[in-house]
Amino acid sequence: MRSTQIQLVSRPTGWPTEENFRTVETELPELGDGQVRVANDFLSVDPYMRGRMNDVRSYVPPFALNETMTGGAVGRVVESRSDEHPVGSVVVHQLGWRDVAQADASQFRVVREIDGVPTSAYLGILGMxxxxxxxxxxxxxxxxxxxxxxxxxxxxxxxxxxxxxxxxxxxxxxxxxxxxxxxxxxxxxxxxxxxxxxxxxxxxxxxxxxxxxxxxxxxxxxxxxxxxxxxxxxxxxxxxxxxxxxxxxxxxxxxxxxxxxxxxxxxxxxxxxxxxxxNYLHRFPQFAEDMGTWLSEGRVTFDETIVHGIENTVEAFLGMLRGENTGKMVVSVGNSR
Amino acid sequence: MRSTQIQLVSRPTGWPTEENFRTVETELPELGDGQVRVANDFLSVDPYMRGRMNDVRSYVPPFALNETMTGGAVGRVVESRSDEHPVGSVVVHQLGWRDVAQADASQFRVVREIDGVPTSAYLGILGMxxxxxxxxxxxxxxxxxxxxxxxxxxxxxxxxxxxxxxxxxxxxxxxxxxxxxxxxxxxxxxxxxxxxxxxxxxxxxxxxxxxxxxxxxxxxxxxxxxxxxxxxxxxxxxxxxxxxxxxxxxxxxxxxxxxxxxxxxxxxxxxxxxxxxxNYLHRFPQFAEDMGTWLSEGRVTFDETIVHGIENTVEAFLGMLRGENTGKMVVSVGNSR
Structure with missing residues (x-):
């Protein structure tokens, strides 16, 4: 099993370009005990990521060079050595711009599927x-x-x-x-x-x-x-x-x-x-309860702008910075594994 | 009994000048029932006054043109038709740039004299x-x-x-x-x-x-x-x-x-x-208690820059804006009546 990942290789000055990134293919090892393997469905591209590409002091440390971009993603467990994360579970995680994520189960939060709501909502209206x-x-x-x-x-x-x-x-x-x-x-x-x-x-x-x-x-x-x-x-x-x-x-x-x-x-x-x-993650449970209610009552709605293909992730990110999105910009990386 | 008063007659553009002000002499009427007459000892000149000379929206309304400048002052009651304000009392008020102030007793707050502390302190370390x-x-x-x-x-x-x-x-x-x-x-x-x-x-x-x-x-x-x-x-x-x-x-x-x-x-x-x-006047009682204690224990000290003569009030105000003061800038208007 291989994983396609996008790494930051240099810090942009002004607008980022494709040259600030590279795509790598990694062969994934066998799953260790307690690990899960997740085929991602959607990757998040967010404004705050631009700030983290700079090497400046902030609450959130800068992205490391030559490592895979971290950030929100949602996918489905395809292989598991964790009882709490059975194959088929939908999970949210922060392992970022890759099509397959594999790590200790604690890195993945299982979420429920809601009728009529795409799982990408966990990156937007139901997420951070x-x-x-x-x-x-x-x-x-x-x-x-x-x-x-x-x-x-x-x-x-x-x-x-x-x-x-x-x-x-x-x-x-x-x-x-x-x-x-x-x-x-x-x-x-x-x-x-x-x-x-x-x-x-x-x-x-x-x-x-x-x-x-x-x-x-x-x-x-x-x-x-x-x-x-x-x-x-x-x-x-x-x-x-x-x-x-x-x-x-x-x-x-x-x-x-x-x-x-x-x-x-x-x-x-x-x-x-x-x-x-x-700094406000302690508010997540109350938020999730309120927003779940508001969504189910039809009091909140949302839009998504979906870009297809992991190879278009950087372009999606730049488009979001240019304001080309309506609602949440996500990258669909397929769910074909 | 006459009162010398300084009025704002035009709104300054940039640095105020003497031309933005005029000095008027007013004959004071007989004291009405419940009124007191105060011979001021010290007038306050404060940075915030510059803002109030402009005609812009603010929490505090602008100074009115052709009226006597209001602001902090401290003096002594020289004539009284109020039982709570006997002649000789030291009072603090907001009637501003004038040598003699006369108004309803409710406009004047009686303060106690403290050994070794000049009454001008009520405009500074013991005041606003x-x-x-x-x-x-x-x-x-x-x-x-x-x-x-x-x-x-x-x-x-x-x-x-x-x-x-x-x-x-x-x-x-x-x-x-x-x-x-x-x-x-x-x-x-x-x-x-x-x-x-x-x-x-x-x-x-x-x-x-x-x-x-x-x-x-x-x-x-x-x-x-x-x-x-x-x-x-x-x-x-x-x-x-x-x-x-x-x-x-x-x-x-x-x-x-x-x-x-x-x-x-x-x-x-x-x-x-x-x-x-x-907006924080409700904190005055606690402040007065704390500051009184700190002063008496010698944990707080203060400086004053005193300019003499009501005719030098505008110059004192400008000097304060230029940073010529150390500690509180006050105008001494004499205590001779």
Whole structure:
């Protein structure tokens, strides 16, 4: 049994290219006691991965060079020497960009199959992505009933979850920004946002002011840059920002100036708090229960953008950074073994 | 009985000048029932006043044009029609830049005289200034025992209180920046800072890195600009900033770019929180008790820079903005009536 794996071989400057990666074929050894072998169905490509390709200090250490890219994946057990992981089980793991994963059973979490929900949902609406939205709104931004909530990158995997969870938690008004008219339609049509705009059409500051004439209370930031600046202008007193990512700056070479209106933080008593979902894993059980209920009641929906073939994983990752996805971007690696 | 008062007559662009103010003489009417008349001893000039001279939205509304500047003052009751405010009482009030204040007794808070402590202390170490330091460290930045604490503008009224309170609350290391070698000596010599540097000598980033080789956990920001940028670079994971003011930008015309390293907020899970002391007045009783104890035990000390004569109030205010003060800047208006 062979495993095809994608490794990081050099640290990108600016936009990553195919040259920063290589594909290797590994012959897998016999299963050891307590190990399982998993044929992956879907691999996750996520914005945070770009940050981990740099060699900078962070909560999460950088990816190691010449090792297989780690990250979320979901698959099915094809061979097992663990009683808790019988052949056929669907499992989620963090062993990343490979078609077959083999390791100690403790590395794999068995999940249940839900009628009508693809297993790829465990990488998105039932996984780390939506947990990020869930804790960012509640634990970080401390959203209250009646708040006006603004989320950037709202048609992405995290953003679309933020908008829907905000609605369920009783937000007074939910506003999203996205990068195309089609995505904007999706926000107000499918995801229940009260207002949405295309940030490529005119300045974010102007569009946000129009969409939130009474100001905003919570901002969930996936983008940074002019979006954060616009939010700082629109905030009501005591407003709170959950800083989740700054995809607008991930591939910038050199430094990017911050918002030109930082003084509003003092005068309006604002809070900006950055977070990484890895520090909120203790919230997973409650999240899983809530989200399972919301999904089954039809109160939450989701989109996926699926790229086929492990050989297209890097391209899928770059496309996600360019905003080509709607909802969660995943790579389907087939389930043919 | 006449009262000399200083009014704001136009909103400054950039640095205020004498032309933005005028001095008026008012004849005071007979005292009404329940009113008191106070001969002021000291007027307060504070950084936040510069912000209130602009006509911008803030927690605190802007100063009204053609009205007497409001703000902290301390004086002595010279005539009274209130039983709780006998002649001779020392009172603190917010009626601002005038030599004689007259109003309903409810506007004046009677304070006790303390042996060896000038009544001007009620504008500084026993007043709003030190309350700002007290709540900023505890309620906003949530300082913990063992934290490394950095404060900018550390030889100012707020900053010198921050350093000393941090020490009392068990900070592991206290670092301050100030604008002259003399002030730096004061920080380490008199106020018990572990390290201090002159921000005019070389880049703040470099000096802070040297003073805090193991990083910082809390930053109390009175300055903004390159100080905030340096702090964002020096923060350990989970670091917290209390944003109190940005004196470096108060007189800037147009906008100032923010820090170029905002991405650290996400990757290190930092929190930036702005605050205005007016939202923490409920903490005053506990503050007064703690600070009274610390002062009497000699665990807290303070400096004042006193400018004489109400006619020099605007100049005192400008001097404070230029950093000419050590500790609290107050105007002595005599106690001759």
């Amino acid at each position: 992505t939506a947990l990020t939205a869930y804790v960012g709104l509640q634990d970080v931004a401390r959203m209250q009933e009646g708040d006006t909530v603004f989320v950037s990158g709202a048609a992405g995997a995290v953003g679309s979850a933020v908008g829907q969870i905000a609605r369920i938690l009783g937000a007074g008004r939910v506003i999203g920004s996205a990068g195309s008219p089609e995505k904007v339609d999706l926000l107000t049509g499918k995801y229940g946002f009260d207002a949405a705009f295309d940030y490529k059409q005119s300045p974010v500051r102007d569009q946000l002011r129009e969409a939130a004439p009474d100001g905003i209370d919570v901002y969930f930031d996936n983008v940074g840059g002019d979006h954060l600046e616009a939010a700082l202008d629109a905030f009501n007193d005591g407003g709170r920002t959950a800083l989740c990512g700054a995809i607008s700056a991930y591939n910038t070479v050199g430094t990017t100036p911050g918002p030109d209106n930082m003084s509003n933080i003092v005068t309006r008593g604002l809070t900006l708090q950055g977070f990484t979902v890895g | 200034t030190a309350l700002t330091a007290y709540v900023g460290l505890q309620d906003v930045a949530r300082m913990q025992e063992g934290d490394t604490v950095f404060v900018s503008g550390a030889a100012g009224a707020v900053g010198s209180a921050v350093g000393q309170i941090a020490r009392i609350l068990g900070a592991g290391r206290v670092i301050g920046s100030a604008g002259s070698p003399e002030k730096v000596d004061l920080l380490t010599g008199k106020y018990g800072f572990d390290a201090a540097f002159d921000y005019k000598q070389s880049p703040v980033r470099d000096q802070l890195r040297e003073a805090a080789p193991d990083g910082i956990d809390v930053y109390f920001d009175n300055v903004g600009g390159d100080h905030l940028e340096a702090a964002l670079d020096a923060f350990n994971d989970g670091g917290r900033t209390a944003l109190c003011g940005a004196i470096s930008a108060y007189n800037t015309v147009g906008t100032t770019p923010g820090p170029d390293n905002m991405s650290n907020i996400v990757t290190r899970g930092l929190t930036l929180q702005g605050f205005t002391v007016g």
